[in-house]
Amino acid sequence: MKTLGVIAGLGPLAGAHFYRRLIEMSPAAMDSEHIPIILMADPTVPSRIEHLSGTGESPVPKLVEIAQKLVRAGAELIAIPSTTTSIYQEQIAQQMSVPMISLIEEVTAAIVKSQYRKIGIMGTTPTRTFRVYEASFRKAGLEAVYPDEETQLEITEIISAVKEASARHSAFDGRVHIGIETLGERAIQLAQGPWSRDVDGILLACTELPVIVPSEVSILSRPPEALFRSTDILAAAIIRDVYPKGGV
The missing domain is CATH 3.40.50.1860 (Rossmann fold)
Structure with a gap:
């Protein structure tokens, strides 16, 4: 089974809710049958809202950094549970060695x-x-x-x-x-x-x-x-x- 890497914290409660729903919706009947997940919530990611509004720095370098950390930790698939952040997904994917699932x-x-x-x-x-x-x-x-x-x-x-x-x-x-x-x-x-x-x-x-x-x-x-x-x-x-x- 592939290990999933999740770029969470966009925001934190939404990321936690996504993780919970992934567990609740899983067909697993015991602990050992759940998806291996590496979740990273980094509060230092620049505001996507501010950047897209023209008042802040690009979050792409930080998002790429997080994704690459997830890959080094063993992630074989990356997910971003954030629609706004999905605007940057193509830029992130270009620098990744593993696939990203598109929300x-x-x-x-x-x-x-x-x-x-x-x-x-x-x-x-x-x-x-x-x-x-x-x-x-x-x-x-x-x-x-x-x-x-x-x-x-x-x-x-x-x-x-x-x-x-x-x-x-x-x-x-x-x-x-x-x-x-x-x-x-x-x-x-x-x-x-x-x-x-x-x-x-x-x-x-x-x-x-x-x-x-x-x-x-x-x-x-x-x-x-x-x-x-x-x-x-x-x-x-x-x-x-x-x-x-x-x-x-």
């Missing part, structure tokens, strides 16, 4: 397998500004719909609040748990705003959002499967690629 491509493939074709994208402002899913969706016959500017600002505030909550030791602070629930409720409300009136489904593109939106939530009066979670899609793709065909 954007896997999300697109998962949606293609569904009955949904017009998808509302909830993510960071750069995801909207750079139309991160546009090329992949268009090639697959899908249509990406992005929030209006006012809604996007609120989504950005929610994402920032999740990052802030993760720095306040939520496991020991009941108030933060309440805050997380409130953020999730607000995210669901925003997903059902006027901007998404004509979409078939919703993609929680930013990996902070699956942290706060409960499983089995019905949005837009559609079944839960109309809500696509980037975190779970990436985890499922890794499980597919790493485990031997037919199971553990």
